[in-house]
Amino acid sequence: MSPELINLIVQATFESLYMVGIAAALGTAFGLPLGVFLATSRKGELFAAPLVNRVLGAVVNATRSTPFIILVVAIIPFTRFVAGTSIGSTAAIVPLTIASAPFIARLVEAAIREVDGGLIETASSFGASPIQIVLKVLIPEALPGLLLALTLAVVSLLGYSAMVGAVGGGGLGDLGIRYGYQRFMPEMMLAVVVVLIALVQLVQSAGDYLARRVNRRLRHR
Amino acid sequence: MKAASMNAHPSLVVGEPIETRAAIVTEPDAMVRFEAISKTYPAYRGKPGVNALQNIDFGIPRGSITGVIGRSGAGKSSLVRLINGLEKPTTGRVIVDGRDISALAGRELRLAQRSIGMIFQHFNLLSSRTAADNIALPLEIAGWAKADIKARVAELLALVGIADKHDRYPSELSGGQKQRVGIARALATRPSVLLSDEATSALDPQTTRAILDLLANINRELGVTIVLITHEMSVVRQLAKEVVVLDAGHVVESGHVADIFTHPKHPITQSFLAEVIGDSLPVSLASRIVPQAAAGGQAVIRVQVRGAGAGDTVVARLARELGLDVALLSARIDEIGGQHVGSLTLGIPLNISGGEDAVTRTLAWLSQYQFPAERLGYVA
Numbered sequence: 001m002s003p004e005l006i007n008l009i010v011q012a013t014f015e016s017l018y019m020v021g022i023a024a025a026l027g028t029a030f031g032l033p034l035g036v037f038l039a040t041s042r043k044g045e046l047f048a049a050p051l052v053n054r055v056l057g058a059v060v061n062a063t064r065s066t067p068f069i070i071l072v073v074a075i076i077p078f079t080r081f082v083a084g085t086s087i088g089s090t091a092a093i094v095p096l097t098i099a100s101a102p103f104i105a106r107l108v109e110a111a112i113r114e115v116d117g118g119l120i121e122t123a124s125s126f127g128a129s130p131i132q133i134v135l136k137v138l139i140p141e142a143l144p145g146l147l148l149a150l151t152l153a154v155v156s157l158l159g160y161s162a163m164v165g166a167v168g169g170g171g172l173g174d175l176g177i178r179y180g181y182q183r184f185m186p187e188m189m190l191a192v193v194v195v196l197i198a199l200v201q202l203v204q205s206a207g208d209y210l211a212r213r214v215n216r217r218l219r220h221r
Numbered sequence: 222m223k224a225a226s227m228n229a230h231p232s233l234v235v236g237e238p239i240e241t242r243a244a245i246v247t248e249p250d251a252m253v254r255f256e257a258i259s260k261t262y263p264a265y266r267g268k269p270g271v272n273a274l275q276n277i278d279f280g281i282p283r284g285s286i287t288g289v290i291g292r293s294g295a296g297k298s299s300l301v302r303l304i305n306g307l308e309k310p311t312t313g314r315v316i317v318d319g320r321d322i323s324a325l326a327g328r329e330l331r332l333a334q335r336s337i338g339m340i341f342q343h344f345n346l347l348s349s350r351t352a353a354d355n356i357a358l359p360l361e362i363a364g365w366a367k368a369d370i371k372a373r374v375a376e377l378l379a380l381v382g383i384a385d386k387h388d389r390y391p392s393e394l395s396g397g398q399k400q401r402v403g404i405a406r407a408l409a410t411r412p413s414v415l416l417s418d419e420a421t422s423a424l425d426p427q428t429t430r431a432i433l434d435l436l437a438n439i440n441r442e443l444g445v446t447i448v449l450i451t452h453e454m455s456v457v458r459q460l461a462k463e464v465v466v467l468d469a470g471h472v473v474e475s476g477h478v479a480d481i482f483t484h485p486k487h488p489i490t491q492s493f494l495a496e497v498i499g500d501s502l503p504v505s506l507a508s509r510i511v512p513q514a515a516a517g518g519q520a521v522i523r524v525q526v527r528g529a530g531a532g533d534t535v536v537a538r539l540a541r542e543l544g545l546d547v548a549l550l551s552a553r554i555d556e557i558g559g560q561h562v563g564s565l566t567l568g569i570p571l572n573i574s575g576g577e578d579a580v581t582r583t584l585a586w587l588s589q590y591q592f593p594a595e596r597l598g599y600v601a
Contacts, residue, residue: 122345126359127334140349216390
């Protein structure tokens with residue numbers, strides 16, 4: 001493989017990491033609070049607001065059930081409004097964030113719900129406010145689950161980021177389609193797939209390791 | 222002669238200590254007072270509403286160890302959660318240390334909750350924090366300075382006897398050690414009341430004893446009023462001085478432990494007592510009891526005994542005063558609140574002809590001294 005092609009792969013890898021990294025960070029910034037709220041706002045819970053809970057739940061479901069490629073196209077005006085353009089890696093971050101935030105929110109919700117309800121009662125019994133309960137009890141106790149959720153979100157984002165190539169988003173997926181498929185360069189396709197597999201492995205291993213490190217529930221550490 | 226021996230054994234006199242029974246209700250200096258409390262859970266998702274508590278009116282004396290005993294579903298958990306405001310009464314007021322906690326909400330309630338500690342059956346420790354950091358949590362929430370927290374945590378770890386477990390995570394601690402962390406955490410903000418919700422129900426008997434001893438020490442040394450919710454008679458017997466018996470949302474009896482359990486009135490109280498003193502006979506005896514008298518056999522009589530030394534006295538005096546050859550077939554005597562309670566199963570000899578005059582005289586004697594007795598049958 002020529003140095004030019006290798007250069008292309010390296011550049012595409014950085015584009016992918018850029019898109020996924022920023023989208024994961026923004027998705028977490030929106031998804032974490034949303035997930036905590038979804039997990040604590042049903043009837044009788046910490047931030048009980050059953051109606052808001054149902055409405056947000058419906059919005060999250062709607063976003064999650066929209067196929068990603070349709071979402072990307074459907075929100076092009078919004079993307080242009082936010083990013084100033086609808087083409088390129090930076091523009092791709094907008095649909096990636098919008099797709100990942102509800103996904104992360106549902107994963108966060110599940111992780112927070114795993115925390116023993118007795119701990120909420122305990123913290124309430126010594127006068128903790130709802131915000132203190134979230135920050136000092138729910139999130140620290142759910143941390144292993146939250147890290148695994150984030151890992152899953154990043155892996156999914158790597159897959160989604162390959163799709164934004166279709167709308168000029170750049171990155172590994174774009175490279176694979178344009179060179180590997182459209183220019184009949186199977187070695188390019190193979191290289192892209194190998195890099196993606198390596199990235200997913202790396203992210204998953206790192207996530208597993210961190211989740212294990214912070215998990216004090218097990219005797220064997 | 223009768224009067225003299227009654228003086229010699231004052232505990233044999235079974236009076237009705239009405240005033241002590243009422244003491245827990247009228248206690249003027251109550252730490253916790255329930256006033257005309259009822260608690261109803263509304264119907265929800267097809268489940269009918271539940272009247273968890275009704276007509277609750279009593280006080281918990283300052284500095285006491287008060288047991289609240291009842292079967293599951295009796296309303297114990299609801300009752301204890303009214304004290305620290307985790308639940309609100311449907312009607313009535315809960316006064317804790319002079320303040321109506323049932324009227325507080327938001328920040329005011331959270332401040333009041335710092336003076337009421339609580340420990341739980343399943344310990345409820347944060348798995349992500351070490352023993353020391355678990356104990357520090359209520360202090361962090363109360364906004365203590367870091368240095369003060371550190372000093373207080375060290376003090377508390379020493380108080381509950383696990384200073385060496387400072388950096389251990391809950392998963393590395395035994396049940397008893399976890400509950401010690403729970404107790405230290407509950408005491409962190411120097412509360413005046415400690416609520417214990419079945420705190421020893423998940424522990425083995427030996428560990429239970431150690432934890433109850435620790436609670437007794439804390440009560441003695443810190444003067445903390447302790448409210449023990451339990452379904453186990455052994456817990457009340459070992460630790461509590463006052464007891465409230467709860468059944469189906471009502472207080473059925475309350476007063477000093479010794480009074481309540483030496484003269485249990487309500488069937489629930491009697492069933493709790495039976496757990497300690499037992500009301501079943503040894504199988505070898507039970508299988509021999511027949512309903513008809515046989516010449517040369519014995520009538521089997523079970524006697525409930527109450528009071529210090531009562532058990533020995535009954536057998537000795539029956540033999541001496543009635544001149545009977547009393548056989549002790551089975552006996553179980555225990556101590557509750559410094560008073561002996563138990564039951565004796567006696568064999569009273571029948572005549573050669575099967576006549577029962579000795580049995581009649583025995584029952585008359587027992588009834589004269591107010592020992593409840595019943596005839597179970599006969600053995601050959």
